[in-house]
Amino acid sequence: MIKWIKRIILGLLSSVLIVILLFVIIKPKPYYVINYLIGSQMQWFGYDKEGNEMIEKSIKKLKNFSASQYHSASVQNTKNGNYNKAIEYLDKASEMEPKEVDGYYGWLLLYYYRDYEKALFHLNRYDAFSPNFVDYPQGDNILFTKALCHKGLGQYNKALDLFDKAILSELEKHDESWISHQIYYQKARTLHLLGEHKKAIEYYDKTIKLWDKSAESFYYKGLAQIEINDSLVGRKNLNIALDLVTKGYKTSDSYVALFDEVYKMEIEKTINDL
Structure with a gap:
């Protein structure tokens, strides 16, 4: 009985030593695959430097590192600002x-x-x-x-x-x-930049028709109207834009500033400067 127990213990110790030999000293391909996965998770938890070091080490050792793996490694770096x-x-x-x-x-x-x-x-x-x-x-x-x-x-x-x-x-x-109301809105902004105010107003209106809470459309529509001397209506639309933004209505994204996004302080400054 004692002999069998010794054999089992020796067998377990041998297995542990083999695992240590493989993953700590020899480090075969599976080690670097696991290393890459752990590095990715560390990035997700905010340990950017350590995670990237592990990923870089895996890339150097894994000759067949795939496009999807490079793509995946890039995503968290973008989110973390790297x-x-x-x-x-x-x-x-x-x-x-x-x-x-x-x-x-x-x-x-x-x-x-x-x-x-x-x-x-x-x-x-x-x-x-x-x-x-x-x-x-x-x-x-x-x-x-x-x-x-x-x-x-x-x-x-x-x-x-x-x-x-x-x-x-x-x-x-x-x-x-x-x-998407953004397509009409961006066409309106482009027309506005070209100085085609009346055509731009037409497309701001199309945007508002699709989404009547488009604070940015009311804001730039108001500016276009003021620029063609329709100041009374323009001021009214600036105030509508301010009211919408104050209530939380505006096009935005959690990660990036959108094109021609408007902000409450910006609208307030424009109104105060008139």
């Missing part, structure tokens, strides 16, 4: 699997980094994979996202052309109520 590292990983992922990564990468470069030229490169390449189909990277009509890039570059006429194409693509299968 933008250089996030871009490094996404560059590698998009080089390996552009069809799978470019839509997300282009959208990210547009909204998070405001890198309009690089965003256009990836969005155009992604769009080229399905030329007869309107893609929706991260839920946005790709024609709309490309239009935002051109708007950001000051290429307003090209942006207007793409906003119109985005609207037409939406109307092919749905009525106007299905169109």
